[in-house]
Amino acid sequence: MLHGAAITTVEGIGSSKTRIHPVQERIAKAHGSQCGFCTPGMVMSMYALLRNKPQPTMDDITQALAGNLCRCTGYRPIVDGCRTFCPEGNCCQANGGANCCLNGEENTNESEHEKPRLFDRETFLPLDPTQELIFPPELILMAEASNLQTLTFHGERMTWVSPTSLEELVQLKMKHPRAPLVMGNTNIGPDIKFKGVLHPLIISPIRVKELFDVSEGPDGVWVGAGSSLSELHSLLEKMVTQLPEEKTELFRAMIQQLGNLGSQQIRNVASLGGNIVSAYPNSDLNPVLAAGNCKVRVISSEGRREVPLNQEFFVGFGKTVLKPEDVALSVFIPFSRKGEFVRALRQAPRKEVSFATVTTGMRVYFSEGSRVVQEVSLYFGGMGPTTVSATRTCKAIMGRPWDEDTLNKAYDVLLEELALPPSAPGGKVEFRRALTLSLLFKFNLDVLQKLKEMNVIKDEIPEKLQPLPKDIQPSLQEFQDVPKDQDDQDPVGRPMMHRSAISHATGEAVYCDDIPKTDGELFLVLVTSSRAHAKITGLDTSEALKLPGVVDVITANDIPGKKARPMFGYEQELFAEDEVFCVGQTVCAVLADTKTHAKRGAAAVKITYEDLPDPIFTIEDAIEKSSYYEPQRVIAKGDVTEAFKNVNRVYEGQIRMGGQEHFYMETQSMLVVPVGEEKEFKVYISTQWPTLIQEAVAETLDIQSNRVTCHVKRLGGAFGGKVIVTSVLASITSVAAWKTNRAVRCVLERGEDMLITGGRHPVLGKYKVGFMNDGRIMAVDYHYYANGGCFVDESVLISEKILLHLDNAYNIPNLRGHSAACRTNIPSNTAFRGFGVPQGLLVVENMVNDVAMALGRPADQVREINMYKGPSVTHYKVEFSPDNLQRCWEQCKLRSDYGARRKAVDQFNQQNRWKKRGISIIPIKYGIAFAESFLNQAGALVHIYKDGSVLVTHGGTELGQGVHTKMQQVASRELHVPTSKIFISETSTATVPNTCPSAASFGTDANGMAVKDACEILYRRLEPIRLKDPKGSWESWVREAHLQKISLSATGFFRGKDLYFDWDKMEGKPYSYYTFGVCCSEVELDCLTGDYRTLKTDMVMDIGRSINPSVDIGQIEGAFTQGLGLYTLEELQYSPTGMLYSRGPSQYKIPAVCDMPLQFSVYLLPDSYNPHAIYSSKGIGEPTLFLGSSVFFAIKDAVAAARSDSGLSGPFYLDTPATPEKACLACASPFTKKVEMRMFHSV
Ligand SMILES: Cc1cc2nc3c(=O)[nH]c(=O)nc-3n(C[C@H](O)[C@H](O)[C@H](O)COP(=O)(O)OP(=O)(O)OC[C@H]3O[C@@H](n4cnc5c(N)ncnc54)[C@H](O)[C@@H]3O)c2cc1C
Ligand code: FES
Secondary structure, X not given: OOOOOOOOOHHHHOOOOOOOOHHHHHHHHOOOOOOOOOHHHHHHHHHHHHHXXXXXXXXXXXXXXXXXXXXXXXXXXXXXXXXXXXHHXXXXXXXXXXXXXXXXXXXXXXXXXXXXXXXXXXXXXOOOHHHOOOOOHHHHHHHHOOOOOOEEEEOOXXXXXXXXXXXXXXXXXXXXXXXXXXXXXXXXXXXXXHHOOOOOEEEOOOOOHHHHOEEEOOOEEEEEOOOEHHXXXXXXXXXXXXXXXXXXXXXXXXXXXXXXXXXXXXXXXXXXXXXXXXXXXXXXXXXXXXXXXXXXXXXXXXXXXXXXXXXXXXXXXXXXXXXXXOEEEEEEEEOOOOOEEEEEEEEOOOXXXXXXXXXXXXXEEEOOOOOEEEEEEEEEEOOOOOOEEOHHHHHHHOOOEOOHHHHHHXXXXXXXXXXXXXXXXXXXXXXXXXXXXXXXXXXXXXXXXXXXXXXXXXXXXXXXXXXXXXXXXXXXXXXXXXXXXXXXXXXXXXXOOOOOHHHHHHXXXXXXXXXXXXXXXXXXEEEXXXXXXXXXXXEXXXXXHHOOOEEXXXXXXXXXXXXXXXXXXXXXXXXXXXXXXXXXXXEEEEEEOOHHHHHHHHXXXXXXXXXXXXXXXXXXXXXXXXXXXXXXXXXXXXXXXXXHOOOOEEEEEEEEEOOEOOOOOOOOEEEEEEOOOOOOEXXXXXXXXXHHHHHXXXXXXXXXXXXXXXXXXXXXXXXXXXXXXXXXXXXXXXXXXXXXXXXXXXXXXXXXXXXXXXXXXXXXXXXXXXXXXXXXXXXXXXXXXXXXXXXXXXXXXXXXXXXXOOOOOEOOOEEEEEEEEEEOOOOOOOOOOOOOHHHHHHHHHHXXXXXXXXXXXXXXXXXXXXXXXXXXXXXXXXEEOOHHXXXXXXXXXXXXXXXXXXXXXXXXXXXXXXXXXXXXEEEEEEEEOOOOHHHXXXXXXXXXXXXXXXXXXXXXXXXXXXXXXXXXXXXXXXXXXXXXXXXOOOEEOOOOOOOOOOOOOOHHHHHHHHHHHHHHHHHHHHHHHHHHOOOOOHHHHHHHHHHOOOOOEEEEEEEOOOOEEEXXXXXXEOOOEEEEEEEEEEEEEEOOXXXXXXXXXXXXXXXXXXXXXXXXXXXXXHHHHHHHHHHHOOOOOEOOOOOEOOOOOOOOOOOOHHHOOOEEEEEEOOOOOOOOOHHHXXXXXXXXXXXXXXXXXXXXXHHHHHXXXXXXXXXXXXXXXXXXXXXXXXXXXXXXXXXXXXXXXXX
């Protein structure tokens, strides 16, 4: 219900039926949409920005998009589309030109103009602000009306009251002291939604004017507590320009902090009072407000009073000294004085939209001309349950000169004072303690700088710390143009927008959960285990069944057919009956008329357990207890044992990789509809493998497959996560539909999805490597352990794929690899883009890196020395040519100017102590296709209708990877008709049966050949008519064919290669061909905090002749970004009892716009041909994910430079994800060493 507000949705700003909005058009045409699930959000963020600022800067754009996540694109195309609105982005360089019109230079380079571009900005609709929707006049009238009335709305369990005056608010608070005041709802809302907190009464004081008053006094400014953080930000920015600099120290520190707090969307609604009263332990405002001597004016029925915001204000987790009936009216923010310096610093797991790990407000005051401290206050967030004051540290500084001596003592006291026990909530104890020291040190550097500028001191300042660079630069996307003689109408090889991009951008695209509700439809919510390994001793559903709306509880007893899904030699129960094996395993499911009722019902189901001893969570536990899935695999080449005897050096190392959550934007979603006769079911589902779902539902319901039709329109991302788990969920949902004979929908919430479904396997890789002094690697012995979780799923296949990629790009004469999938008590891990290769190769590249470090040689040289050259043979005896790998390597070095940049990095590192740069260049050789022969097949069905329009169906599902767009291009070429005549509606088991999964980067290869086959058949059938009437049109030929009773419908089939692998003989032909690529990345690392920025990434990829360069470059960038997340950012955290903590975007950070390389260029290798795939193309969905590791190795390079300043050299351990925590601790700065020593002594 809305009152006093109007909402403009993405559908409201433009539509394909009328006129699309320029924002929708540009994001779509710039290829900023893949699966499309995030696109409406991107469009609306940009639209909102343009409504407020029609000519935005690039900074405005990145700020506006900071709070929007995309899992597909890697953001570059979205930013490029948005950049076209920004005057500075409309210059020639924005698309990669060398000279720049902004510099007054003309882009005269002819060849630059001739290069094909991904999109043509000339075709864009202009932005015309006069065409925009007007602000609703009734809202203006409403706001101006003087006769405001109290509003009350009653819901099923809650009442919402909006008073009109301060008196009424105070009275309400007196009567209902426990009722929260909801301002921005950014704290209360998530509690209600995610933690199930019930507030029977909610007070909304947004119409109480006094809460928004601002008044300036002689000593500072009073700001209404209801002001949004954006309003506060604007106010402070305005005042900073109006007041003398010395008066605005605190204001500037707050501006700095506000710029990093949440996202624009959060800051637009979150209130100042709400932030203070919520008293988050890691609130960014409270430390700086407290350090700055701010105070809060409070009102209650007892009157008004002022309460200082200091140590006493924060009394516990989420608690302040304010009484429940108190209303925070306004906040006083004082002016600073001459000689007073205030800073607010923070460090967070991700640069933007992330709560801080540690956040501070620091203030020091010197009397004029002196370095002796008159006042000091240091407040920290993230160091305990409340914002804390480092009072003892302040005492150690007070009255003393601000110099090295004083500060050195202060560090020691601070370390003692803000000690955290090793088991402190939030973990990261060592890092958090180190951060307190390094943030104080940063403050120190700033203060010294200021004192020097004011001529108070003459000291040599150690280093002026500049913030990390953050300006996004234009980048290049280069690809080969189509041959000059190619027909203009033939779209193959040309960039073509995703065929649904406009539907995505206008919000018209239909995802599973958009399908309108059918009559009598029920919603299903799963009830899952809260224990990692236990016997189920009781299941009581009685309370749940009594709740309003609850219709039934589905258990294993309701399954008419198979109760378990067969999984690669094991079985997975649909519902746990006697024993649970992980937290999050499904025990039963509640059905209700609405999702809300089903959720309440699920919460009321009682399960009792008897815990079983010693659950296994980690790989180490599994190794100790020999808990593995069989078979384990071994592969070998040469004589490893013998080779070790003849090498100059031997090194043993290891690396641990964390897992990864798929974080597809659309969670697992499905709707099962019983047709009502002859046991027929229609399943609308978001899956990569419709045939598996059909089979699973049929077996579960004990009916034939011909009664189950599976429909897949599109998926909002999948990345491997919508195969096995989805088949289990679909089976469960179908049982509910079977039992009730009603349509049943199941759409997981993000938290449930993350809890229940596993992700990428964490891997521990150990190696022993033998090498020569000249860098030649002669022998490696690898041991891989993958954490498979509680069911086998595809874990054994993944561990096999790891071994098949053991060589990567290197010709190492003696190799041996063992791999084992560990059976543990966490949710079952499953396929994830790359299918084990990103894990396996990281170990390989880390080994090569270690060899380089052990030898003290540049890593790129060691890589080069060992790389495959000339006719080569893999470790499983397949011959191949690595020529294109070599070409990618050379081109990447050239394009990235690697040699010069390596030198520049080294020079930078010599000149900077606390910031370091690192650079790396990493190759990949990736095998394409399924090693299981039967999976390499595909089907298609093509109809031509009488009006000449064509309907194509094939076995691939549209996950965002653009397979439908490419199939449209294939059909267009083969039938010689424009793509506008070709439509793809959905993937369905009724049109193309027995399909294979859309996976293994093989979708286009397989389905493309099947579509081609069907189209060729049809084109041949039309041939006599075409020959008879060569001047006729396509439509006339089709009409004639119909009159001549020629079938205008054909199926096509692709029978792929007979790929196989024989593990006993350790040989076979598992892949159809290889995709090659090389990537160079450079980072800048803040060694004091572990924060980093990727400055530049250049990637050269050999993907044969691209069918659609815009789609392929999108896949390359998107996979790279997912890899960057895997290796440097995304961290799954579990409780000691095996419960996943990180169950949403606030705890689990995927890359955001701020993580894009500042310059991100992709070059498709020219003159590459691939005889093994359609139109000489190559599969590209997965390979570049691994190249995200170039950022990891660049960080490692920077860390090595920092370690060298601390006197450390040689190989060192750095596990992934290399989060700021890991990178900072690995730098071994004097601060981290201090903490280490203290922690060591206190153990
Ligand atoms: C995605 C996200 C990211 C975030 N990132 C950050 C971050 O990086 N740093 C950070 O510091 N914070 C962050 N926050 C927290 C956010 O700043 C606070 O939730 C917000 O400021 C609270 O204000 P609100 O108006 O939304 O509070 P509400 O949710 O409306 O209310 C919160 C509480 O404050 C009380 N309250 C509100 N106003 C008053 C008043 N005038 N008098 C008395 N009590 C009052 C209410 O009773 C309620 O208990 C983030 C939040 C989200 C959702
Ligand atoms: S296109 Fe952004 S999440 Fe898929």
